[in-house]
Amino acid sequence: MKKVRYTSIDGRGGFYALLGVLGLFILAGLGAAYYMEHNGHWVTGMDNQTVWGLPHVFAVFLIVAASGALNVASIGTVFGKAPYKPLARLSAVLAVALLVGGLVVLLLDLGRPDRLIVAMTYYNFKSIFAWNIILYTGFMGFVAIYLWTMMDRTVRKYYKLAGFTAFIWRLILTTGTGSIFGFLVGRQGYDAAIMAPMFVVMSFSFGLAIFLLVLMAAYDWTGRPLGEALLMRLKNLLGVFVAGALYFVIVFHLTNLYATEHHDWEKFILMGESVHTKVFWLGQVLLGSLVPLGILYSKAGRSRAWIAVASALVILGGFATMWVTIIGGQSFPLVLFPGMEVVSSGYFDDVAYHTYSPSFPELVLGLGGVAVALIAVVVAVKVLNLLPSSLADADVDPHHKG
């Protein structure tokens, strides 16, 4: 194996055009946030029954994907797989960028985003949310140190330690994110311990899908070589993760079906008439899992274009998953009187399910968060030496027979 040379990209016209487009999305997102805050949340689709809406779908997706994006680096460092090592820098930067994007959305959707200081200074240590704030801050810190040990020879000796810490931390972080839902005892859709590990496996799959797209785009647009064998490795890994996540989804619903008190909820999601049933089967299961699996494990999986399609579908499925979890979970009314029926109510307790239609500003805010994540990556690869000049197979894999 040759020594890997990392260089920054020499952004020309295309680079600035990309910055411009992403910048516009960010501006639009900020505008949307201002509009919603200024008027109050009644201008959104959210209300007192669906209190978390599309912004949370984007935010949680990005945060979950963030920890997954670090996986490529972890496989190289923690599990010592040489071909992944040259990818570690991009993996780390992408992870932090996605996290920042998600947190921005979460923050801007607060009722009082101006109270960020309050959120940072008042802690209720019983709250899993407060723990998450610590986990997120820690994640950024540890990944930054990890990146530093990769890039600075003088601290190289801490590289393993830093990589290991970041890896453990990301596992705790995703468990923490999953637990946000796992602790909601009154909600039929969330009250399950499996939520946390399921989020971990999903994070592998969403994070790798985004990583693959970013990697292919970066190497294609800068005209750097990207080896076939490396890509095959990554896409096979994506297949494993997608299958793993699907497995957890099946177990989640099967265990729910086993518990009588969750039957109505399962019926609602699996064979109900609400949009969530369609999003689940079409979005999460078919387009987000089965089709990408079909692509990745068939002949089509050898083509870059199809790998990109599969990755995009996994991302789409990720959004569908978050939709079903977050919106679907709130759509199902709280069970106040088990075994009885609410005939009428002054406050929507008597409906079959709550409806929610996202407003345009919510979507724009969410996309703004994605743009924040992407612009951070684009700027980082320009100012730092993150990308290997070549990822041709002979350059990265000592065992590659070319």
Next chain:
Amino acid sequence: MSDPKKETMDQGRRRFLGAGAAAAATIAPGVTLMQVASAKPDDQPVSDKNRWGLLIDTTKCASGCDACVQACNEEFNLQPQHGPRTDPHWIRKVEVRDTATGRTFSLPMMCQHCENPPCADVCPTGASFRRDDGIVLVDRHICIGCRYCMMACPYKARSFVHEEIPEEDKNVNAPRGKGCVEACTLCVHRVDKGRQPACVEACNGDGHKAMIFGDLKDPGSEISRELKKYPSTQIRADLRLNPGVFYKGI
């Protein structure tokens, strides 16, 4: 509802503790004994010697009556703004039918002032909290409007303030503000002055007398005596949050 054993145990223990405190008070000679008054005098600090609660008799609560809801809206000046989905609801009427027997009954639902409130457990800043006397409140000055408490409350007791509250609608009985979460305060401003919550007063005023307010820890209080005499339950008692609001006839 499920697990009646746990409930009676808890109630029993509460009564026992209450009785213990009362017994101690009688030992000192010449001291007036237990307070039978149903609320706390203004000059006493909030203490865990009290636990304020409600007992709602669904057999007395009239279907179609919403005197309690109106009283609450008036007390806090909760005005409808952009439609029922986003308007504040601190208390609501619910009509329930027992599918097994066909019996229907009516009841008011509000914050249940849980002893183990999940809203307070999840609140990242500690804005949601439980006072020593059992009243669960939101400190509107440190609430960041994340709505996690609304996700966590099993009773949908909380409202998010979805819009600016016009200056003339602002109310001294509870500070309110756009972007924060709010809920029934058990009329803490009245309780602290030794008065009854507005809903209870309205229900009594209407002659229904379906609600009793009082100190669950005082064995001599009307609410404690009623609870001791007649069967009652808490909504979703199976969640073991031990709400301070009890219901009769469910």
